[in-house]
Amino acid sequence: MSAQESFDVVVVGSGAAGAMAALRAAERGLSVLIVEKERKFGGTSAVSGGVMWVPNHGLDGDVGDTREAALEYLRAIITVPVNAARLEAYVDMAPLMLAFLNAAGVPVASGVWPDYFPDRPGARSDRSLVVPTFDGRRLGDSVYPAMREQYNRFKLFGRYAMDLTETFTLMMQAKGWRRTVTNILRRYWLDRETRKVGRRDRRFTQGAALMGEIYEKVLARGVELRTETALVELQTDAQGRVCALEVDNYGRRYTIAARHGVVLAAGGFEWNQELRERFYPVPGRTRHSSTPEDANRGEALIAGEKIGASTEHTEQGWWIPTMQLPMPRASNFHEIHQAAFDVGRPHSLCVNRKGVRFVNEATGYDRFGQAMVADHLATGANCPCWLVFDATFREKFSAGGLMPNVLMPDAKVPGDWWGHYLFRAESLADLARQIHVPVDALEKSVARMNAHAASGTDPEFGRGGNAYDRMFGDPGVAPNPCLGAIAKAPFYAVPINNGDLGTKGGLRCDERARVLDGAGVPIGNLYAAGNCAGSPFGDCYPGAGATIGPALTFGFVAANDIAERAGNSASARGDEDQSAHEGEIVA
Structure with missing residues (x-):
């Protein structure tokens, strides 16, 4: 890991946005490194409900939703100025992102979950999607314990994994809830082989299921993942394009070159009290956040601002x-x-x-x-x-x-x-x-x-x-x-x-996920997705999964733009030939 090492794409952050950017870039034939400052990978996404809000998704042949209905709904609920091209790009690209996930082998199912403004025109009850339970040990016994583990609040008795259906059954004490408890306990205690590896339930549910499925594909395509590796600063060339980043690993600093792009996907700033005081009308306390403690501190936003990046929607949180x-x-x-x-x-x-x-x-x-x-x-x-x-x-x-x-x-x-x-x-x-x-x-x-x-x-x-x-x-x-x-x-x-659940505002980006400077001009080679970037929805929360849906979509969009600029249009078959090597996690 010398100062001369380089990758086609370096992704900062290992949540949904970063994982998708890495998966898509690797699929397009680019060499990819993910750097994650925490000891566990998966980001906030791995401890979330794992729901994705995707309008006009077309699952199961459903053609009831339309681009026009989705935009009508979003325009009816957003009350602040937003980038119209970016909003439309989300509606257009989210179904393509989902099709890519399906083609990569990630199973997705639609649920009956009303949009959060059900009385507004264009609202529906089928745009929130979930990934079924994932067997964590498919990642390998040395890898699956390294994914960030769900909070106690999402587990029965702080130990046993529950999917969303089980969670709501117990939450409401619905009919058969005692049987549900028995089944959850039985599953865990009959899995004796996993308990030889560790205490953690092998069943990855909710956000862990989503991230488990994606990371199985990410690592299989040769993407390298380095934990305990924090972003320090972005470096630019004579033309002002981002060309490298300095990182910190337990106090050891070194530089990694990025030939074609850096994707910032390191979450928001909810754990940075100074930024809360700067941006929020009622700052609140970092400790009230329900995201991983002291994780999302806005380092990517700060690094972006230092090289001229602008921000948007920073007065809002999820x-x-x-x-x-x-x-x-x-x-x-x-x-x-x-x-x-x-x-x-x-x-x-x-x-x-x-x-x-x-x-x-x-x-x-x-x-x-x-x-x-x-x-x-x-x-x-x-x-x-x-x-x-x-x-x-x-x-x-x-x-x-x-x-x-x-x-x-x-x-x-x-x-x-x-x-x-x-x-x-x-x-x-x-x-x-x-x-x-x-x-x-x-x-x-x-x-x-x-x-x-x-x-x-x-x-x-x-x-x-x-x-x-x-x-x-x-x-x-x-x-x-x-x-x-x-x-x-x-x-x-x-x-x-x-x-x-994180911050809604962040680095201002265009419809291609490119980070913009104060004049609205893209900063060369720099992209952002997830809570690192300003939400395409401005001040509103359209429905369950409205954080992860855009995170995945603009991670996908960023990777496509980088690949197109790099002149890499490898066929799907060629990509498969290049992706036979196993990925690795490096501390």
């Missing part, structure tokens, strides 16, 4: 409500828990610190976060807000990391949680006093919610008024599955932070 609790058996350390769907369950409501509702709690998690920001700017009394619920809710539903009563009764809740991480009282008035919310205001908010539950209609915010809201309600609650009375003592409250 918001999601979160809460924190002590880690099991390590109470001085904390885990962040998502509460995306918990905040909209019946028998609960959310109030700001004045005791006043401010949002349709069952709305999409990104819109929930936007409402928190807007309310805080207006009142100064949000971020955090409070999720308030009663014993009926507590019996059945989780509240972030607080499992339902059937799994974690109050008697088993650690004593140091009460009055610090969660609160309980026999009356709403006592609860209000504990959380320092005006008693009258909270009682009035609850009384109004109880009236809405009885009528089945929420005239304040429309909770439960569309298909997305109702998807995560309780079908056993009538007349509105999202509205239930908050009436049964004891009453509970947990603080809800404005967390995130």
Whole structure:
């Protein structure tokens, strides 16, 4: 690994965007290196839900969706100026990216998941796609433990892998949920050979399934992956084109030349407090993010800005409500828990610190976060807000990391949680006093919610008024599955932070994924994809998978542009001949 080494393409970051850029570039016959600063590869994508939002995908011969319908929907929900050519490129190229994934052998299935603005023109319920469970040991026993492992919150009892169907079955205690638990446990304990290798479940689900499938193909095509290798700076030639990058491996710095392109795919800046303070109207704390701790610190954005790159949409995050609790058996350390769907369950409501509702709690998690920001700017009394619920809710539903009563009764809740991480009282008035919310205001908010539950209609915010809201309600609650009375003592409250799934803004790019300078001119040989780049959707979150869909698509687009510039148009058969060598992971 001398200073003279070079590759056709160097990819910074090993998440979905980087993996796709590497896979496509290698398929086009280019030599590729992925550098990843963390000890585990797979990025934030590997610990995500693994959903891809792909309009007009045509899976299973479905021709119901169209380019025009997708653009109509996106134009109806985006409220800030965006690059129209880049938005259209996403709609046009995402189906081609998906076709490439399928041709490469990655299985993809469509789900019934409503777009997050289901009442807008062009909305559908089939644009969110998933990859089925992947056998991690297909990567090899020395490789599969090196992929970033799912959070405890996505595993049963912090140990056993669950796919999305199993997750939602247990989350709702749907019919047959006990059988689902039994099957999950049986699968794991009967897999004795894997437990000889390590404790990790061989079943890669959700984001791990997606990344496992892609990396099996990436490594088979001879792509080299170096972990513990962080970007320090980008280097340019006399013409201002990016020609190399300096990296750091445990303090040892060296230079890698990139003959045809560098693809920045290293995630956003949500773990950089200085950048949050610079860009966000309500900065929040890095610790409230639900992405891997201290991972996405904006190094690629900073390196890009140093050579003249511009940014866009940096005031926005991919918001999601979160809460924190002590880690099991390590109470001085904390885990962040998502509460995306918990905040909209019946028998609960959310109030700001004045005791006043401010949002349709069952709305999409990104819109929930936007409402928190807007309310805080207006009142100064949000971020955090409070999720308030009663014993009926507590019996059945989780509240972030607080499992339902059937799994974690109050008697088993650690004593140091009460009055610090969660609160309980026999009356709403006592609860209000504990959380320092005006008693009258909270009682009035609850009384109004109880009236809405009885009528089945929420005239304040429309909770439960569309298909997305109702998807995560309780079908056993009538007349509105999202509205239930908050009436049964004891009453509970947990603080809800404005967390995130990453940042929406980043380096400004064009429709070919090229990074642009302040004048809108592409910086030679420099590309960005994923949360390194500004979202093509501006300020909105169209549907489940709207982070990974563009990440994959613009990683694909970047690789195509690099290959075309390099004059490499190798046939698919020729690529296959070149890709017989196994890839490797190098520390």
